[in-house]
Amino acid sequence: MSVVGINIFTIIIAALAGTIAGSLWYILFLKKNSIVVTEEPRARELGKKSERTFFLSFIANLISAFALSLLFSFFNSQDFLGNAKIAGAVWLAFAVVSAIRKILIEKKSWENLILGAGHDFVSLLAMAIILAGWK
Secondary structure (H helix, E strand, C coil): CEECCEEHHHHHHHHHHHHHHHHHHHHHHHHHHCCCCCCCHHHHHHHHCHHHHHHHHHHHHHHHHHHHHHHHHHCCCCCHHHHHHHHHHHHHHHHHHHHHHHHHHCCCCHHHHHHHHHHHHHHHHHHHHHHHHCC
């Protein structure tokens, strides 16, 4: 099934890969550091409802995978390296800048930057791999 030249099934698989990669990032980061760096009660509440959190993360990744796919199509990226460069630029322009703003304005910790931006990086990279390899 295709919408505006984009394979919807591939978007779903890429979003699932991004969600799994992001979840593994959180698990490994929190286990390695043995601390919970999430400071907001709302985020802790969502963490307790892992099925709901996973589902909402999947929905967010569907949007990201679709947007990445549009960018890859717009820039005529046909391989993993091209997709990785675009995904890296998206990550740097949006995820890292947003995380730095949270440090400066909301007084979040650097651990939150590593946790959040790292999550976004592995999620985007997983989606870029799927979108490059599965047309």
